[in-house]
Amino acid sequence: MSVAAVIDAPAGRQRRVLPGFGLTMGLVLTYVGVIVLLPVIALVLKGAEIGPVRFWEIVTAPRTLAALRLTITAAALATVFNALYGLLMAWVLVRYRFPGRRLLDAMMDIPFALPTAVAGLSLTALFSENGWYGQLLAPVGISVVYTIWGVAIAMSFTSIPFVVRTVQPILEDLDQSQEEAARTLGATPFQTFARVIFPAILPSFLVGTTIAFARSLGEFGAVIFIAGNLPMKTEIASLLAVIRLEEYDYNGAAAIALTLVAIAMVLLVVSNWLQSRLTRRRVPA
Amino acid sequence: MTPAVPATLAPRQDRSARWLLIGLAVMLTLFIVVVPLIYIFWRALSGGFAIFAQNILAPDTLHAIWLTAAVAVVTLPINLVIGIAAAWLIARFTFPGRKALLTIIELPFSISPIIAGVCYLLLYGRQGLLGPVLAAGDIKILFALPGIVMVTLFVTGPFVAREVLPLMQAQGSEQEQAALTLGASGWQIFRRVTLPNIRWALLYGAVLATARAVGEFGAVSVVSGAIRGQTMTLPLQIELLFNDLNTVGAFAAASTLTLIALVVLILKTVLEGRTR
Structure with missing residues (x-):
């Protein structure tokens, strides 16, 4: 952090x-x-x-819009999954003791340690029609490779650790006396979680989710393997910027890149604001 | 660390929920993290060890391994020096713009690597800001080692400082000031006082930065120009082999990076214990 x-x-x-x-x-x-x-x-x-006019033209051109839409939608899908999975993992790793817990904890760092191109290659082969996962999904009519789902899965893999690692320390430091009080007063485990625990970890949860979303938007290596990169369909925005560069359309590349930087900066400001709220809350009054 | 709720005190429904959640967590992690990892080795070795070795020893792949190692070797000392300098500057001195400087040092963490690559091309590319100057001086930065090294430095820059700085701040400067009063020179202070105090954090930062330097794909792919057998780092070589439909070759190349990643994970676990 x-x-x-x-x-x-x-x-x-x-x-x-x-x-x-x-x-x-x-x-x-x-x-x-x-x-x-x-x-x-x-x-x-x-x-x-x-210039603003040309900039607007580039950013609102159908191919750019399609790429931005795909990038943001896939990142959102990936983030929803990571938020839920991250919360589950943080909870299980902090609150339960079971054999293999430390190994499971160490597994959370794999997506950061593994180069994104390696992750992309492995996921693509796993989900392709004759891959281990693809074989299972094909009969049900689900195809992942070369679709938005593939993009989302690649994004989700590379940003797995963010939610887990931001929520984990907060959950560890959480004073459990409030939960015990809630339970004594007759709250169900779910009520205790929803009313006592979740509000306490919410800021860190949101910080982790925001960073995961930002990282998903910027993910490139893993995505381009699995996406198939079809213009208007499965082409992510950062790839379009690179394609524009290769066509010597530096203006097009700069406009798309600046748009992505602007989105990333907004997310950074949001996460810093959340983080400052978080640190303030953690200081005992 | 808070101890877990003792299982004996928890009502029955809690216990079944607990095993359900643990089961779910383990299953999901198995499917989305562990299997993709194992699959790399499984595919790399699917044709037997001889074919695996043949793929690794293919000239282009060997060259990619060499280039990747070269990038790591060149970037590491620069990252160490700059990381220590940045941490020293920010932890030991107050000056106007200190906070802004720290923000800029950390900026590469918020800019996606692929955008970093685009920035480099806009600067050094043929129609880039400095393009004409470079062309006139016949200096080659892009599509060559200097460009790859520079963009890798961009991406890995904050790692060392981020590990060392909090530690230097937490430790304060009393020991260094004492050494200074005793007549130690700047180098002696650094060598005898500062370095022993920060060595594990420094090593940790170096491991993270090097791991990233070895595995970086997006930023390097833009500036490398992807010249076969020349400017292909190992991650780029994986993509090339994959696009050439040489999947086993791609997995063989990927397995070397995966081994490095596993070593990094182990080092990380060991070092995290030491830096705390």
Whole structure:
């Protein structure tokens, strides 16, 4: 999670007593300037160059709209699944003790550790008609590969850890006396969860869900394997940006990329806002 | 850590719900996480070990392995130096714009790698911002190692700082100030005081950054130009083999990355215990 939350702590009373200010500042600024800022500025400048009218034309062109719609819909589907699965996993991993729990916990990191191209390859082969999953789904008439479902599954796989890992620590720190009180007062387990536990973990749950959604929108490696990448049908927005680049349509690429960055930034602001609410709530009054 | 609700105190319905939920969690994880992982090795070895070895030793795949290793070797020291410098700068000094600088350092985490690749092309591409300058100077950044390294640095940049910075802040600077009073030089302070304190977090950050550098696909795919046998990193080679319908070859290449991922997971588990 963001380090920004920690920065408010005083960094030591004495200023610049320790050596290395100039050196580290020089190194960091050079690095940040060349590696991060310059390319991002290039995108912004290119975007500004296009002009609002042309920008709007590019973004609302049928193929762009179709790509954006697919990306957002698939990411939403993936996020709904991840929200439910993440909540279940966080609950099971924190509240229950059973053999293999630590292994199950370690499994949650696999989607982060596994390169996305590897995940995409494996999921595509599993869900293709003669793959292990595809064979089971084909007779029922469900096809996953080259459909929006495939896109959603790939997105969902790569963002699995977010909800689990944000809810888990909060659930661990949760004071259980309130639940016990609720149970003593005759609440059913479900009522206790819905009225006592869920409200307490809601902010972290929303943070995790927002990050998972943002990550799904930006996922590329895993998706392009399984999507089939048919224009107007299963082409995600970031791929369209790359295709525009390959056609030397830099304006088209910049406009689509800026749109995606804008969406990501809005989601980042939302998640930071949720996170600040979350940290405030966790400080005992 | 709070202990679990003791099973004996929980009513019967709780216990059945508990096993239902555990069962559901295990089944789902098996289907969506474990099987895809095992399937990689199963497919890679489906033709026997000889064919597996043949696929790994195919010249283009070997070259991809070499290029991926080269990218990891070049990016690691840069990531270490910049990560430590950024953590030192932000943890030990106050200056105007400190918070903004931290936001910029962390920015690559919020920009999807594929967009990073697009940014690099808009900067260094033929019609990009610096395109004409590079062409005039005959400098090749895109579709070559420098571009791949730079975009990998973009994607992996925040990892080391993110692990080291919170630790440096939590530990405070008393020890370093004491060393300074005792006449230690800047390098001595770093070498004898700071480094031993942050070494596990540093290693952890380095592992995460390297794992990412090895596995990065989106950002690299844009700047690499995908020249067969030249600018294909291992993840890109997987896609190439897959598109060539050489699925077993793709899985063989993927299995090497999967092995690395498993090693990373083990290291992560070990190091997480040490950094706490």
